[in-house]
Amino acid sequence: MPISVMIIDDSAVVRQVLQAILEQAPDLQVIGVASDPLFALDKMARQWPDVIVLDVEMPRMDGVTFLRKLMAERPTPVVICSTLAETGSETALLAMAAGAADIIAKPKAGLRDFLQQSAAELIQAVRTAARANVNALRPRTRPAPAPAPPRHSADAVLPAAHSHAMARTTERVVALGTSTGGTQALEHILSALPRVCPPILVVQHMPEKFTAAFAERLNQVCAVEVKEARDNDRVLAGRVLIAPGGRHMLLKRSGAQYHVQVTDGPHVNRHKPSVDVLFRSVARYGGRNATGILMTGMGDDGARGLKEMLDAGADTYAQDEASCVVFGMPKEAIRLGAARHVVSLERIAQVILQNQTAVTAR
Secondary structure (H helix, E strand, O other): OOEEEEEEOOOHHHHHHHHHHHOOOOOEEEEEEEOOHHHHHHHHOOOOOOEEEEOOOOOOOOHHHHHHHHHHHOOOOEEEEEEOOHHHHHHHHHHHHOOOOEEEEEOOOOHHHHHHHOHHHHHHHHHHHHOOOHHHHOOOOOOOOOOOOOOOOHHHOOOOOOHHHHHHHOOOEEEEEEOOOHHHHHHHHHOOOOOOOOOEEEEEOOOOOHHHHHHHHHHHHOOOEEEEOOOOOEOOOOEEEEOOOOOEEEEEEEOOEEEEEEEOOOOEOOEOOOHHHHHHHHHHHOHHHEEEEEOOEOOOOOHHHHHHHHHOOOEEEEEOHHHOOOEOHHHHHHHOOOOOEEEOHHHHHHHHHHOOOHHHHO
């Protein structure tokens, strides 16, 4: 059976081009198009699609409102196809937090050429969305307060000026990789963390220019500091650094202190940033002082890097199938024997806090 698709976009040109692109794939079938969600609901009442391709800014009902309604009443995989602009990107991120499976960024000018050039990406996004765990896509309620972290000295809040204290403050690091379904999962985890927690490095597969808005939004809703990483940023307790879209992020060490290197380079596993690149650098410079966590996502990026972390003495985790939107990356890590533990999304914040003192315990 082909994957049935509904296209919702207020531009007739975009609807025409999207339909032509998707119908090139023999396993996809466009069962309807609509100029806004209200028209779409009338059509979907007769035949419900497997996947919806959804614009964000539309008349009568915007895409975010429709997405929230959809996920509350009848969860269905949604691929956002949104104009790439400063305000639009923030709106698209809100949509992903509401439960969208993936996002395809589109410019305001040259839409027809852009969409045709992005045909393979769009088709793959729809195929991946069709396999998504819709229950995991449901927006989660605000998590209950996390358990109190282990007792710390004042160094964990305000490092002393001498080098030895600084080294102890920055010695532990958590590396986290994710892809499809990761934006919503990351918000769930990071918003559950207190201000005092280990430094966290994140690779989330996301288009260029979206990671800055994503980090800014997380910074607004989390107690920890969240920022898009810049080259030579310090790795500090209570700080989360997110790899910028279109650049790789690596952990580096200078004496007793960690910092990140943000650099260009080829795509690795078809991704830039790549989880494997981050995890390999953490294995080299963090070793047994590090924790690696591989979460929901399509493909196998990060699985080999997680195995390198395990071999270097790090504690390693993979998200379980039931709580993943797409059980691809964690599944491959488990197959390789890279994950020492398999945990649900609900437990990952607790795992991060427990691993503040895990080095001395191992």
